[in-house]
Amino acid sequence: MEVKLFAKDDLALAVQLVDELWGDTKMVLRGQLVDVHDADGAVLVYDGAAIAGILTYIILEDKFEILTFNSLIEHKGVGRMLMDVAIQIAKESHYDEVWVLTTNDNTRALKFYQRYGFALVRVNFNALDASRQLKPEIPEFGADNIRLDHEFILKLALV
Incomplete structure (x- = not known):
């Protein structure tokens, strides 16, 4: 497998893929x-062309934040490889933390992040009520038919 980085001026494929996976290219991240x-x-x-995973990140309020993170092939190390790339980019950009936000229904992501070493920093209870004000198409129910209510903020210290 090969990692290909992209920048804002070369992200048409990434935008298309995120739109397919998430149903939109806009996300609510910490109230923005x-x-x-x-x-x-x-x-x-x-295999030279097939996409196994995608990671997008953004610098928000001077924090290195993972915006989207998707492994398209299960149990082959794709998630770990993508996270290793995120850590490398954050370190090279002189950040000493990586932040990620997920919702209370995303139990698989929570397990992955914690196994990787992320610590749960905060739970924003009922945060999805405010997020729906910015993005009304956020569904009421998510993975495993769990009601989408809360945000979990996790952080990985790199030093």
């Missing part, structure tokens, strides 16, 4: 509406 068009990131490619 952000767009993948303003992100950088990486795709993980195998």
Whole structure:
């Protein structure tokens, strides 16, 4: 597998993929509406062309934040490889922390992040009520038919 980085001026494929996976390119991140068009990131490619995973990140309020993170192939190390790339980029950009936000329904992501070493910093209870004010199309129910209510903020210290 090969990692291909992209920048804001070269992200058409990433934007298209995020739109397919997430249903939109706009995300609510800590009370702000952000767009993948303003992100950088990486795709993980195998067999020369097929995409195995995608990562987008953004610098928000001087924090290195993962915006989207998707492994398209299960149990092959794709998530770990993408996270390793995020850590490398953050370190090279002189950040000593990586932040990620997920919702209370995303139990698989919570397990992954914690196994990787992220610590749960904060739970924003009922944060999705405010997020829906910015992005009304956020569904009421998410993965496993769990009601979408809360945000979990996790942080990985790099030093």
